[in-house]
Each structure stands twice: as structure tokens, then as C-alpha cells.
Amino acid sequence: MRSGFSSIRFLIPFITIVILVVAIGIAYTASRSLSYQHVDEDTHTSIRNKLNYLQGSAEQLIGAGMSDILYQIISSMASEPDLISVLVVDQDDRVLASNNFSEAGSNWRRLSMTLDEKLIEQVKRSKKTLLRHDHDKNQMEGYVSVCIENESRSLRTGKCGFSFYRVDLTYHYAVSEQALNLQTLFFTLGISITIVAMLTLLHIWLNQPTRRIIFALSRFNRGDREQRIELQNNNEISYISRAINKVLDTVVEDENALQDREQRLRAIFDNTIDSVITIDSRGIIQTVNPATQSLLGYSDSELLGKNISIITPEPHRSKHDEYLEKYLDSGEYSIIGETRELKAQTKNGDLLPIALAVSEMLINGERCFTGIIRDISEQLKLREAMSKANNELRSSNQLLKQKSRTDPLTGIANRGSFDETLEIEIRRGIRKGESLSLLLIDVDYFKPYNDFYGHTMGDKCLQRIAETINENFQRAGELPARYGGEEFGVILPGVDAQRALELANGLCESIRQLDMSHEKSLVSDSITISVGIVTLLTVSNNVFSANELVNAADRSLYQAKESGRDRVCATIVSNEDLHAVMP
Amino acid sequence: MLKTAYRSLLCLVLAATAISGCSESEIQPLRLGTNVWPGYEPLYLAREIGELPGEKIKLVEYPSASEVIRAFRNRALEAASLTLDEVLMLVQDDIPVKVILVHDISNGADTILARPGIESMQDIHNKRVAVESSALGAFMISRALELNALSVADIDIRHLEVNAHEQAYLNNEVDVVVNFEPVRTRLLNQGAHEIFTSREIYGEIVDVMVVHEDIYENRKDAIGSIVKSWFSALAYFNSNQNKAASIMAKRLNVSPDEVIAGFDGLELPDEQQNSTMLGGEKPSLELTIARLEKVLKENGLISNDTPIPDILRADFIQN
The missing domain is CATH 3.40.190.10 (Periplasmic binding protein-like II)
Incomplete structure (x- = not known):
């Protein structure tokens, strides 16, 4: 940061100087070529003027026979600083005047310097001024005709001489280059001073605010979160400073929020009773929380940096690295995302039953896994006790239920059970459209029997009768029950009137054959029974109370008793005849 | 020095922007040669009354038309005011020129x-x-x-x-x-x-301004301002005849009255007339040129049979 800053400070002047040098170089080269061009053009004009002057003077003077005066004219030209040679030659090729006096009178072709004969012929014919630029020698020369004519016609006769003027351009180039050098020097000086002044001003303007920014930022970095950049100006740097200040505010806010959140998370992490362990992708333990020590017995320093296999018992211990590799390669690791019950190896070698939940995270681009380990030994004990208690409860429940449904004296179903079953069977019969028969059985003259033989015999008698009834109705669905006192009932689902009558007569016969003596009976010398049957025909969906059916059976029983006992009376009802009840 | 520096800088800027043409000839004033003749005097009048931009145009006086022709031919001048017959002889000598202004038509002068x-x-x-x-x-x-x-x-x-x-x-x-x-x-x-x-x-002696052909192509700005000055001076002369005459009298070495009398022998065509003489489908001066050419040939003043090229240009005449 600091070195970059200072390099920019030196880079700007450096780049400026390079650009300046290049620009001045280009400008100098271009200006030089332009000023040479100007010299050429200036010299053109000057030579043309000289030739014009020489032609005018020479034609007049020669025409007037005063060619001597030409010498005066040419000597006045001789002092021109750029002059190399000036000649006036007459129509006979004789040099009339020259800046080199010794050449006077000789033929121009014999002069030591070379003239362009082609151009000379051309100017004599065309009346034009012709110029030639010798770039190698840096010389420029011009030719013009000198004609003494028949002036009334103003026509050239072709008998013309010429005038010649040659200058050295080097002199002019040197003069213009010197001027250019001076210009460039002053120009460069001027620009350099300007640039230095501007850079200095820029430096002064930038330096102090830059220092302030750096000072403030470094204090901020060293922990002074209250530090801000104090710049009140309205320029670019203060805009930047304000933006930086906003960033600093945000940083502080974010930091506080982060700290707060971290504290909360840390509290959860530290105070949870579960052990939380993170490992990296090679299985090396990265962090553990305080609960780990109390759970597994290892201190933090004993775990950090170790392979997780330290707490993994066989067979998983030797395979854990394999699991990891497999997961990292294929992504198949069924433990991620669900809780497993496993065993963990504690420091003292015990196997601790645990529940393990593993989740995967990316921290700074590296994969790592967090395992939450919960001690479930208490839970397991509790679970065991609970299942035992449950089993006990279930068997006693069963007993209880049995008891409540059985008549204690006879061991067959009691009245409650009878009523309950009857209700169910009626509904089923109606639903299925089947008939249902119900027997009500009364032991004939049982009260006198009881009085005569005693209660114990009475009970025995009842038990034997119950046994017989039970034996007679063993088919599925048939329910014999003690209805109360010396009355019994049998529910016969799906049994029609005819069959019910047969069964009832069969039962009467079975009782007779018990041949239990009954001295007090008025119809026989042994125990007999009277049976009332009611058969229900299902003709509609009409549902009625079980009592209705029982009452109908009771009426049949009464009829059997009235008509002499030890017999069966039957009646048939349809569910239409019975009082409907709400289902 | 400062001016040269400025000029170099300007040239550099122009060179950099690829606008070529910052040559000496455009910085030099356009040199216009005349001999002493009332028909050219409005040029000098323009200079006297400040209508002639001196940085663009330099008037050069010669004692006679012969000297003007010589200097123009030797390219010591870019422009010259000559009679039309003289112009034709220059053209015959293969000096390419353009006639850009009619100064006057001699009618007794x-x-x-x-x-x-x-x-x-x-x-x-x-x-x-x-x-x-x-x-x-x-x-x-x-x-x-x-x-x-x-x-x-x-x-x-x-x-x-x-x-x-x-x-x-x-x-x-x-x-x-x-x-x-x-x-x-x-x-x-x-x-x-x-x-x-x-x-x-009448109509055969016409005084015109000519420029070299390359000057016509390259120095339109200077030529334009010289033509503009000419008509400004004519307007001044027409509205302030006495003042103008007294200015001209000094140079011509005659009295102001004589100046005005001298102009009686001259016709000074205005812009409208100039434009009909030099421009349009058939410039009227073409007829004059044809007649002059015939006369010059008959009198042996030109021998060449080269046809007279198209030399009349009305570009600079505002109409």
C-alpha cells in the first residue's frame, strides 16, 4: 500500500516527462522540416525577385549600351550573405557581369562552376523564370532570359542571353535552425516550469488530505472504531473520504452484529449438553465444545488435531477413513442428514451409547463435517424399563378385559358381554340382510330347587347347565351367556327360525339327559329348561334397540312357561315390526 | 521570435490535425502589381480608407505596364492589373492566368x-x-x-x-x-x-486583374478580399466623390477636379456588370477577347495559333 502510493507519486512526473520529451521531439522534427520548407519558399521568392531585377536592369542597360553599369549593380549584390554566384550573360554567351570579376568576358561554358544548359535554353525560349534546387549541395539557383528585342513588336527574337543567380541554402537553414533551437529551448523551459508548478500544486493539494486519510484508516485498522476521516472541503478527495467513512460505519455495524451473533452461537455451543465435534475432510478434529469432555472424558487438547477414530470403536474405527473417502469421492454417506444410534469409545475404554447427527459444511472453501453426539445411555435404560412395564400392563389389561366379560360363576359370557354382542350382531345382520335368532333360557322351578337343595347345589346346577349350553353352541359367532339369575341367553347369528328351533330342542334334550334330580319340579323329576326363541328377519335397513329383540324373546319364553314348561316356544319378527331407534 | 514560435506551434497543430498547407506562400501577402492609371486608383483608395487588409494584400507600383508584366511573368508578383490585350499576350507566352475582375473599360482615357x-x-x-x-x-x-x-x-x-x-x-x-x-x-x-x-x-481596351493559375487555386481567401476591397472602394468613390478625388489627386499628381474629369473617360463596371462580363453561360468578355485576338494577330502582336483557353472567372464577384 505504502510503496504503491509513493510509486504513483513518482510515476506521474515520470510519465509527464516522457510524454513531454516525446512531444517536444516530434514537434521539433516537424517544425524543422516545416522551417526548411519555409526557407526554400523564401529563397524561391528572393531568387525570383533578384532575377526580375537583373532582367529589367540588364535589358534596359544593354539596350541603352550601358552594360558597364551592370557591374555596379552586381557588386552591390555580392555582399548578400547567401550568394554563391550571380551572372549576366549576353546573347553571344559572353559573361557581361559576375560577382567573380575575373570571369568577365569569358564564355559561360568555360567557367569553373557548372550551369544547367538545358534550363538556359528553356528560359531563352519561354520567357519564364526557372528555378532548380540541388538538395545534395543545399543550393538553389534560378535562370531568367535577357533579351534585347525589337520592342515595337514586343516579340522575342530568340537571340537572348540570360541571367543566373545561385544561393547557398545552408546559411538559411542554419539561421532558421538556430531560431528553432532557441524557440524549442524556451518553449520546453516554459512548459517544464508550468508542469513543475502544476505538479507541485497538485502535490501540495493532495498530500495533506492523503495523509489524513491514511492516518485515519491506519488508526481504524489498529482498532480505533470511532476514527473517521475529517475533511470538510468540497472536492474529489473529500467525496472519497465521505464514501470511505460510510464504508467504515458499515464495517463497524457489521462487526457488532457479527460479534453479537457469535456470542449467542458460542453460548449455545458451549452450554449444550451434547458434544459438538467438527472434523475436516481427512477426519482430523478441528473443534470440540466443553460438553465433549464431560461426555467422552477427553480434554480439548487430547482431541484437537487427532483423527476422529480416537472416539470411534471397532468395527467403525478402522473403517472411518474409508467412509470419509467414499463419501468425498461418491457422495454416498448415508449418515449425513440423519441421526444414528452408535457407540462411542470414551477415554477410559467404555462404550457409550450415543445418537450421532452429522452435517456437512463448506468453510472457506474446505469441506468439513460437524457431528453432534448425544449420550443416550439413560434414554436406553428408560426405554428398556418402559417396554417391560408396557408388557406387564398389556397382559393385566387382557385379564381385566376377560374378567369383565365373563360370568364368574359359570365362566361363560355375562350379561354385559351378551348385550354388547347382541347389539353388534343385530347391526351386522341388518347390514348383511341375514336373519338372527336369539334364545332365552329359564331353568324350570329353580327357586324351589335352590330352597330345597341349598345355594351351593344351586350354583353347581347352574354351572352344569352353563357348561351344557356352552358345549351345544361352539360354532363361530354363537355366543352363550348367563343373562342373570337362572336365565341364560344364546345369540345365533345367521340362524333361521327352523334351525333355531332344532337347536333349542337339542339343548332341552341335552339338559334332560343331564338327569339332575329335582324333587320340587312339577313337570319332571329332573332339571328341565324352558326356551323362548325369537328369530329376526331382516327386510329393511331399520335399526332397532337390542332390548326390543330381547323383549320379543322374553315373550316367547313366558309363553313356553305358561304352556307347561320344559318346552320351546318361538316367534318371528321382522325389523319393520320393531321400534326404530336412531343408529 | 514570439510570432515565429506561435507560427511553428500553429503549424504543428495543423500538421497534427492533418490539415496540410501551412506554407510560406499563404503567410506572404498576395502581391498585386499596377502601373499608374486612374482605372486602378480605387485599389489605392481602398488602401487609404482602410478597406484593404495589408496582411493579405501588398500593392506594388511600377512605373510602366511593361515592368508589371515582367514582374508578373517572373513571378515576382502573384497578381497584376493589366489591359486585356496584355493578358492575351501573356497567355500566348504560355503563362497560365485567370482573369478575376474587370477594373474598367477605357472610353477616352x-x-x-x-x-x-x-x-x-x-x-x-x-x-x-x-x-x-x-x-x-x-x-x-x-x-x-x-x-x-x-x-x-x-x-x-x-x-x-x-x-x-x-x-x-x-x-x-x-x-x-x-x-x-x-x-x-x-x-x-x-x-x-x-x-x-x-x-x-470602345470596348477594346479593358483593364482587368489577373492572377497566376496556381494562385487562383490556392489563395482564394486573399483574392476574395482584394475583390471585396475593390468594390468597397468603388462604393466609397461613388458616394464621396470629392473626398475620394482629393485622395487620388495626390497620387496622380493632378487636381481633384482633373481626377473627376479623367474618370469621364472610364467606365467602372459594378458587381452586376462584372458578373455578366466574367461569368454566366456566355461571359460577354469572351466576345471582346475573340475580337482582340483577331486584331492582335492582324497587327502581328501575337503570332501563336494556340487558341485562347478559358481564362475568365467570376467566382469572386458577389452578386
């Missing part, structure tokens, strides 16, 4: 003056006649002789530049002078009288 006793052209036999070696003098005398059925052989020609005529006449070296204003007025004042004037060959 060009003249042949004679001593008392020589009453008409017929009395000119064997008399000493001062003629300028340039084209116009030859043209005037040729036309005067031709119209009076005489020939050059009938007279004694003395080649003298126009500026020498007056002195030669006063020194009694010549009897007849072929000349024009302002010498005309001065010699009339000395007792000479006219035996031939341009009124008799």
Missing part, C-alpha cells in the same frame, strides 16, 4: 496626343511617336494607324516607357505620345491635344 499643328491622324506622317514597349502602346498605335489606313512604316517610333513620355514631349524629343491618364490630363494642360482616343475603339 487612353489617347494619342499630339503637338499643336498635328491636327489629325493624317498629319502623323514621319512624326516622332513615343510608344511604350509593352502591349497596350503597340495595340493603341496599331489600331489608330489601322483605322486611318496607315502603317508603322509611316511613322518614326520611339520606344519609351510611359513614365518617360511626358518629359520627352516637354524636351521636344517626340511629337506624338501614345499614353493615358493621368499623363493625358497633364499633357493637355501643356497644350497638347488628342488626335485619337479609346472612345473610337
Whole structure:
């Protein structure tokens, strides 16, 4: 940061100087070529003027026979600083005047310097001024005709001489280059001073605010979160400073929020009773929380940096690295995302039953896994006790239920059970459209029997009768029950009137054959029974109370008793005849 | 020094922006050569009244038209004011030019003056006649002789530049002078009288401004301002005749009244007339050129058979 800053400070002047040098170089080269061009053009004009002057003077003077005066004219030209040679030659090729006096009178072709004969012929014919630029020698020369004519016609006769003027351009180039050098020097000086002044001003303007920014930022970095950049100006740097200040505010806010959140998370992490362990992708333990020590017995320093296999018992211990590799390669690791019950190896070698939940995270681009380990030994004990208690409860429940449904004296179903079953069977019969028969059985003259033989015999008698009834109705669905006192009932689902009558007569016969003596009976010398049957025909969906059916059976029983006992009376009802009840 | 530096910088900027053409010839003022002739005086009037931008145009005075032609031919001048016959002879000498302005049409200002006793052209036999070696003098005398059925052989020609005529006449070296204003007025004042004037060959002596062809192409700005100055001066002359005449009188060395009288022999075409003479489908000056060419040929003043190219340009005449 600091070195970059200072390099920019030196880079700007450096780049400026390079650009300046290049620009001045280009400008100098271009200006030089332009000023040479100007010299050429200036010299053109000057030579043309000289030739014009020489032609005018020479034609007049020669025409007037005063060619001597030409010498005066040419000597006045001789002092021109750029002059190399000036000649006036007459129509006979004789040099009339020259800046080199010794050449006077000789033929121009014999002069030591070379003239362009082609151009000379051309100017004599065309009346034009012709110029030639010798770039190698840096010389420029011009030719013009000198004609003494028949002036009334103003026509050239072709008998013309010429005038010649040659200058050295080097002199002019040197003069213009010197001027250019001076210009460039002053120009460069001027620009350099300007640039230095501007850079200095820029430096002064930038330096102090830059220092302030750096000072403030470094204090901020060293922990002074209250530090801000104090710049009140309205320029670019203060805009930047304000933006930086906003960033600093945000940083502080974010930091506080982060700290707060971290504290909360840390509290959860530290105070949870579960052990939380993170490992990296090679299985090396990265962090553990305080609960780990109390759970597994290892201190933090004993775990950090170790392979997780330290707490993994066989067979998983030797395979854990394999699991990891497999997961990292294929992504198949069924433990991620669900809780497993496993065993963990504690420091003292015990196997601790645990529940393990593993989740995967990316921290700074590296994969790592967090395992939450919960001690479930208490839970397991509790679970065991609970299942035992449950089993006990279930068997006693069963007993209880049995008891409540059985008549204690006879061991067959009691009245409650009878009523309950009857209700169910009626509904089923109606639903299925089947008939249902119900027997009500009364032991004939049982009260006198009881009085005569005693209660114990009475009970025995009842038990034997119950046994017989039970034996007679063993088919599925048939329910014999003690209805109360010396009355019994049998529910016969799906049994029609005819069959019910047969069964009832069969039962009467079975009782007779018990041949239990009954001295007090008025119809026989042994125990007999009277049976009332009611058969229900299902003709509609009409549902009625079980009592209705029982009452109908009771009426049949009464009829059997009235008509002499030890017999069966039957009646048939349809569910239409019975009082409907709400289902 | 500062100006040169500025110029170099300007050249650099122009070179950098790829606008070529920052040559010396555009910085040099355009040099316009004239001889002394009332028809050209509005140019000098323009300079006097500040209508002529000196940084663009430099007026160069020559004693005679011959010197103007020489300098123009040698390219010591970029522009010249000449008579149309002189222009035709330049063209015949293969000097490419363009005529961009008609200064005036001579209607009596060009003249042949004679001593008392020589009453008409017929009395000119064997008399000493001062003629300028340039084209116009030859043209005037040729036309005067031709119209009076005489020939050059009938007279004694003395080649003298126009500026020498007056002195030669006063020194009694010549009897007849072929000349024009302002010498005309001065010699009339000395007792000479006219035996031939341009009124008799009206339309043949036309004074025009010519420029070299390359100058015409490259110095439009300077040419434009010189033409503009010309018409400004004409307007000034027409509205402030007395003031203008007194300015011109000093240069012409005659009195203001004589200046105004001298202009009687001249027609100064305005912009409208200039544009019909130089421009349009058929510039009217083309007819004059054709007639002049014929006359010049008949009088042996041009020998070349090269046809006269299209030299008339009305671009600079605002209409």
C-alpha cells in the first residue's frame, strides 16, 4: 500500500516527462522540416525577385549600351550573405557581369562552376523564370532570359542571353535552425516550469488530505472504531473520504452484529449438553465444545488435531477413513442428514451409547463435517424399563378385559358381554340382510330347587347347565351367556327360525339327559329348561334397540312357561315390526 | 521570435490535425502589381480608407505596364492589373492566368496626343511617336494607324516607357505620345491635344486583374478580399466623390477636379456588370477577347495559333 502510493507519486512526473520529451521531439522534427520548407519558399521568392531585377536592369542597360553599369549593380549584390554566384550573360554567351570579376568576358561554358544548359535554353525560349534546387549541395539557383528585342513588336527574337543567380541554402537553414533551437529551448523551459508548478500544486493539494486519510484508516485498522476521516472541503478527495467513512460505519455495524451473533452461537455451543465435534475432510478434529469432555472424558487438547477414530470403536474405527473417502469421492454417506444410534469409545475404554447427527459444511472453501453426539445411555435404560412395564400392563389389561366379560360363576359370557354382542350382531345382520335368532333360557322351578337343595347345589346346577349350553353352541359367532339369575341367553347369528328351533330342542334334550334330580319340579323329576326363541328377519335397513329383540324373546319364553314348561316356544319378527331407534 | 514560435506551434497543430498547407506562400501577402492609371486608383483608395487588409494584400507600383508584366511573368508578383490585350499576350507566352475582375473599360482615357499643328491622324506622317514597349502602346498605335489606313512604316517610333513620355514631349524629343491618364490630363494642360482616343475603339481596351493559375487555386481567401476591397472602394468613390478625388489627386499628381474629369473617360463596371462580363453561360468578355485576338494577330502582336483557353472567372464577384 505504502510503496504503491509513493510509486504513483513518482510515476506521474515520470510519465509527464516522457510524454513531454516525446512531444517536444516530434514537434521539433516537424517544425524543422516545416522551417526548411519555409526557407526554400523564401529563397524561391528572393531568387525570383533578384532575377526580375537583373532582367529589367540588364535589358534596359544593354539596350541603352550601358552594360558597364551592370557591374555596379552586381557588386552591390555580392555582399548578400547567401550568394554563391550571380551572372549576366549576353546573347553571344559572353559573361557581361559576375560577382567573380575575373570571369568577365569569358564564355559561360568555360567557367569553373557548372550551369544547367538545358534550363538556359528553356528560359531563352519561354520567357519564364526557372528555378532548380540541388538538395545534395543545399543550393538553389534560378535562370531568367535577357533579351534585347525589337520592342515595337514586343516579340522575342530568340537571340537572348540570360541571367543566373545561385544561393547557398545552408546559411538559411542554419539561421532558421538556430531560431528553432532557441524557440524549442524556451518553449520546453516554459512548459517544464508550468508542469513543475502544476505538479507541485497538485502535490501540495493532495498530500495533506492523503495523509489524513491514511492516518485515519491506519488508526481504524489498529482498532480505533470511532476514527473517521475529517475533511470538510468540497472536492474529489473529500467525496472519497465521505464514501470511505460510510464504508467504515458499515464495517463497524457489521462487526457488532457479527460479534453479537457469535456470542449467542458460542453460548449455545458451549452450554449444550451434547458434544459438538467438527472434523475436516481427512477426519482430523478441528473443534470440540466443553460438553465433549464431560461426555467422552477427553480434554480439548487430547482431541484437537487427532483423527476422529480416537472416539470411534471397532468395527467403525478402522473403517472411518474409508467412509470419509467414499463419501468425498461418491457422495454416498448415508449418515449425513440423519441421526444414528452408535457407540462411542470414551477415554477410559467404555462404550457409550450415543445418537450421532452429522452435517456437512463448506468453510472457506474446505469441506468439513460437524457431528453432534448425544449420550443416550439413560434414554436406553428408560426405554428398556418402559417396554417391560408396557408388557406387564398389556397382559393385566387382557385379564381385566376377560374378567369383565365373563360370568364368574359359570365362566361363560355375562350379561354385559351378551348385550354388547347382541347389539353388534343385530347391526351386522341388518347390514348383511341375514336373519338372527336369539334364545332365552329359564331353568324350570329353580327357586324351589335352590330352597330345597341349598345355594351351593344351586350354583353347581347352574354351572352344569352353563357348561351344557356352552358345549351345544361352539360354532363361530354363537355366543352363550348367563343373562342373570337362572336365565341364560344364546345369540345365533345367521340362524333361521327352523334351525333355531332344532337347536333349542337339542339343548332341552341335552339338559334332560343331564338327569339332575329335582324333587320340587312339577313337570319332571329332573332339571328341565324352558326356551323362548325369537328369530329376526331382516327386510329393511331399520335399526332397532337390542332390548326390543330381547323383549320379543322374553315373550316367547313366558309363553313356553305358561304352556307347561320344559318346552320351546318361538316367534318371528321382522325389523319393520320393531321400534326404530336412531343408529 | 514570439510570432515565429506561435507560427511553428500553429503549424504543428495543423500538421497534427492533418490539415496540410501551412506554407510560406499563404503567410506572404498576395502581391498585386499596377502601373499608374486612374482605372486602378480605387485599389489605392481602398488602401487609404482602410478597406484593404495589408496582411493579405501588398500593392506594388511600377512605373510602366511593361515592368508589371515582367514582374508578373517572373513571378515576382502573384497578381497584376493589366489591359486585356496584355493578358492575351501573356497567355500566348504560355503563362497560365485567370482573369478575376474587370477594373474598367477605357472610353477616352487612353489617347494619342499630339503637338499643336498635328491636327489629325493624317498629319502623323514621319512624326516622332513615343510608344511604350509593352502591349497596350503597340495595340493603341496599331489600331489608330489601322483605322486611318496607315502603317508603322509611316511613322518614326520611339520606344519609351510611359513614365518617360511626358518629359520627352516637354524636351521636344517626340511629337506624338501614345499614353493615358493621368499623363493625358497633364499633357493637355501643356497644350497638347488628342488626335485619337479609346472612345473610337470602345470596348477594346479593358483593364482587368489577373492572377497566376496556381494562385487562383490556392489563395482564394486573399483574392476574395482584394475583390471585396475593390468594390468597397468603388462604393466609397461613388458616394464621396470629392473626398475620394482629393485622395487620388495626390497620387496622380493632378487636381481633384482633373481626377473627376479623367474618370469621364472610364467606365467602372459594378458587381452586376462584372458578373455578366466574367461569368454566366456566355461571359460577354469572351466576345471582346475573340475580337482582340483577331486584331492582335492582324497587327502581328501575337503570332501563336494556340487558341485562347478559358481564362475568365467570376467566382469572386458577389452578386
